[in-house]
Amino acid sequence: MISIGFDVGGTNTKVCVMEEKYKVLKEFMIETPNRNGYDCFIKEISGLIVSLKKEFSRFTISGLCLAIAGDVDSVNGVLRYAPNLNQWRNKNIKHDLEKISNIKCFIENDANMAAWGCYVFDTQKKFNDMVVFTLGTGVGGGIIIGGKLYRGSTSTAGELGHMIINSGGRKCGCGNYGCLEAYCGTAPLIYDAKKRIRDVEDFIKKYSFDGDEITPELISKAAQKKNDIALRLWSDYGYNLGTGVGNILMLLNPECVCFCGGISRASKFFMPSVKKRIDEYGIKTPGRNIKIIVSKHHNIGVAGAAAFVFEK
Ligand SMILES: [Zn+2]
CATH class of the missing domain: 3.30.420.40 (ATPase, nucleotide binding domain)
Known part of the structure; x- marks a missing residue:
């Protein structure tokens, strides 16, 4: 078969x-x-x-x-x-x-x-209750409950990118304001970078070998070289993502949260602030017991x- x-x-x-x-x-x-x-x-x-x-x-x-x-x-x-x-x-x-x-x-x-895919290939179905955040151009997700994909009543469950993490905040592509995706999508990350970096051209020249645009990879390269702005960008990214993850922990109390997608490759820069943010939630048990992993697989x-x- x-x-x-x-x-x-x-x-x-x-x-x-x-x-x-x-x-x-x-x-x-x-x-x-x-x-x-x-x-x-x-x-x-x-x-x-x-x-x-x-x-x-x-x-x-x-x-x-x-x-x-x-x-x-x-x-x-x-x-x-x-x-x-x-x-x-x-x-x-x-x-x-x-x-x-x-x-x-x-x-x-x-x-x-x-x-x-993360449930099968990254955890070998080890965790019955697991939530996956896909971090790429947009932010998406999927929910596994009791070893089954949870789809909801209209197959729309898991739109994690459009949970609101900042009421009345930034405009999102979906038309609403303050969605997680409006903070943790690729475009807002680059927008924030351009706003904070004083000399964008110089920044690109310094950290890029193969392009003339600011990309998440470039911000990671700069963070690797301890550039303050890049480290701060990832730390803020993690804080916002941590709000999304924290909300999910309060709602579902899963065993495992997994990040996948292109931006998950920068996890070593944003993970500390994800954890810090989760720790700020008043109900401590779900956050203390959660395993947060990053998918090892492309495709x-x-x-x-x-x-x-x-x-x-
Ligand atoms: Zn949205």
């Missing part, structure tokens, strides 16, 4: 073919075929499935799982809305792909699949999607 996972982004789609014991047989990336409309997308994904069927003909394919950034109805396999996929609305991907491929198909939110979303098929 094998599964095929897809992590469908606005630009690229990652694909993972996995054996039942979570062994990855093949992993690759294609350009997301979304330029010529939805029907073309279905046709190209189906074509890819046909060629993988041939390549892995000695196995039975038990299912497909597409992880998509957007509002997903995972019960019915409908993509309600995807901002990065030509703003597609109400597409029944499950129905359309199953009809052509004859293989069972699941549609899930990408952050939920990243969370499942955790697509691996999580492939692994998730075997739970069905």
